[in-house]
Amino acid sequence: MSRKVLDSKGSALIITLLLITILTGLVVDFVYDVYIETSSMSNWGAAQRASYIARSGHALSAELVESVNKEPYTDQRELVLPPWENFGPGVSLLVRITDENSKFNINNIIMDNGKTAPDAYPALKKLFEYLNINPNLTDTIADWIDPDSEPRLFDSEDLAKNAYLWSLDELKLITGIDDRVYNTISPYLTVHGNSKIHGDSEIKININTAEIPVLVMLHPDMTESLAKSIIEQREISPFKERQEVLNVSGMKTIGINFGGRTVVKSTMFRVTARATVNDVTRVIESVMDTSAKIKFWREG
Numbered sequence: 001m002s003r004k005v006l007d008s009k010g011s012a013l014i015i016t017l018l019l020i021t022i023l024t025g026l027v028v029d030f031v032y033d034v035y036i037e038t039s040s041m042s043n044w045g046a047a048q049r050a051s052y053i054a055r056s057g058h059a060l061s062a063e064l065v066e067s068v069n070k071e072p073y074t075d076q077r078e079l080v081l082p083p084w085e086n087f088g089p090g091v092s093l094l095v096r097i098t099d100e101n102s103k104f105n106i107n108n109i110i111m112d113n114g115k116t117a118p119d120a121y122p123a124l125k126k127l128f129e130y131l132n133i134n135p136n137l138t139d140t141i142a143d144w145i146d147p148d149s150e151p152r153l154f155d156s157e158d159l160a161k162n163a164y165l166w167s168l169d170e171l172k173l174i175t176g177i178d179d180r181v182y183n184t185i186s187p188y189l190t191v192h193g194n195s196k197i198h199g200d201s202e203i204k205i206n207i208n209t210a211e212i213p214v215l216v217m218l219h220p221d222m223t224e225s226l227a228k229s230i231i232e233q234r235e236i237s238p239f240k241e242r243q244e245v246l247n248v249s250g251m252k253t254i255g256i257n258f259g260g261r262t263v264v265k266s267t268m269f270r271v272t273a274r275a276t277v278n279d280v281t282r283v284i285e286s287v288m289d290t291s292a293k294i295k296f297w298r299e300g
Contacts, residue, residue, distance in 0.1 A: 043280055049091075050275040050282035051299070057084075057095040057273035058284050062292040064097065065269050069290045074266040075238035077102045077209035090278045100287060101266035102209035103190040104217065106171075107164045109138070110145045119261070120203055127217040130224075131184050137176050144174050165191045167296070188213050192268050192287045192295055207245050207262040208238045219258045226250050239264050268295070 061081075068074060077099050084093040104127065108120035125138040139152035144160045151157040161170070168191055171177050188211065205214055207230065215227035226248070233239075233248050242262045246252055273284045287296040 046277040046280035047282060050277040050280055051284075053091070053093050053275035053277070054273040054282045054284045054299075057081075057093045057275065058271055058286065061095055061097055061271040061273065062288060065271070065288055065290055066292050068266065068269075071265070073208060073238055073240050073264040074099060074101070074206055075208040075234065077211070090276075092276050094274045096272045096274075098270040098272075099206060099209045099266045100190045100192045100268040100270050101204070101206040101263065102211065102214065103188055104203070104205065104214055105191060106141065106168070106189045107145065107191055108203060109142055110164070114147045116142060116146070122220070123203060123217045126220070127188060127213055128185070130213050130216050131188075133181055133184060134176065137174075137181070140174055140176055141171070167191060187211075190268075190270075192270075203261040204263050205261060206264065206266045207242060208234050208264055209266065210262075218261050219254050221254050222258065226254070266290075 064079070079097040081095040081097075104120075104124065106124065109117050109124050111117050121138065121142065124141070125135045128135045128137060136153060140156045143150075143152050143156040145162070145164055147162050149157050149160075149162070155175070158175075159173075161173075165171070168186055168189060171186070171189075172179075172182055203218065205218060207215075210218075212224060212227045212231065215230055216222050216224055229248050229250060230245060233245075239245055242260075242264050245258070245262065251258065267290050268287060269290075270285070270287050275282050283300060285296075285298045286294055288294050
């Protein structure tokens with residue numbers, strides 16, 4: 001066989017192999033694109049379904065929150081509804097309802113006239129001291145909120161918002177509040193709740209649901225021991241009137257001033273509905289009052 005024939009056959013073989021390689025690549029790309037598109041469509045469908053299920057859980061929670069109006073007092077800080085798993089395989093729903101009036105409204109430290117609130121400001125400082133957090137952060141937060149540009153500390157007005165917080169997450173933008181500090185203080189703080197009512201900065205915390213750090217901050221003479229006594233008493237019998245807290249041993253030394261900073265019935269609740277469909281999760285978080293009026297909404 002001549003060299004020319006061999007060269008011709010060799011060239012044909014190379015071209016054939018190249019064509020097979022190109023076609024194989026195209027087929028692989030096509031199959032991959034179809035797989036990705038199918039997976040994306042599947043995830044999109046799962047996300048949509050999870051969103052609708054989360055909204056259903058939120059709607060149910062709204063009915064439960066509205067029912068609070070019928071009760072004379074609120075004595076549960078948090079309610080976690082039993083997880084629903086009867087939507088089908090790979091589908092679940094978890095709903096959590098938290099009393100926002102068990103927390104301190106951090107916006108309270110500045111009054112509507114822009115001045116420092118005489119009761120709320122030192123209360124926040126006492127909370128930080130109790131939690132072993134730098135109490136000077138109270139000044140930094142106050143400068144972030146108040147409308148003026150006069151710094152309480154060096155550089156504490158730099159990049160300040162000079163307005164009330166819309167979300168507690170804004171605290172992370174303030175110098176000195178890192179993840180550790182935020183995770184320590186955030187369970188006891190809110191930007192909602194009836195602690196800022198009628199346009200004033202009067203402190204109003206639910207005595208039946210507040211935890212020890214919040215109880216401690218409510219009065220300069222309040223101690224951890226007294227806070228524990230209050231919790232022990234309310235576990236036996238919830239307070240139906242705020243004045244009843246004065247019947248707790250040792251509380252009369254603090255006086256009516258403490259009772260005036262409390263309520264026994266809550267009006268604001270945080271609802272978190274988490275739905276999962278085939279490992280795709282959607283979470284709806286809202287804050288609503290007892291008329292189911294939405295004050296805050298976040299979905300993701």
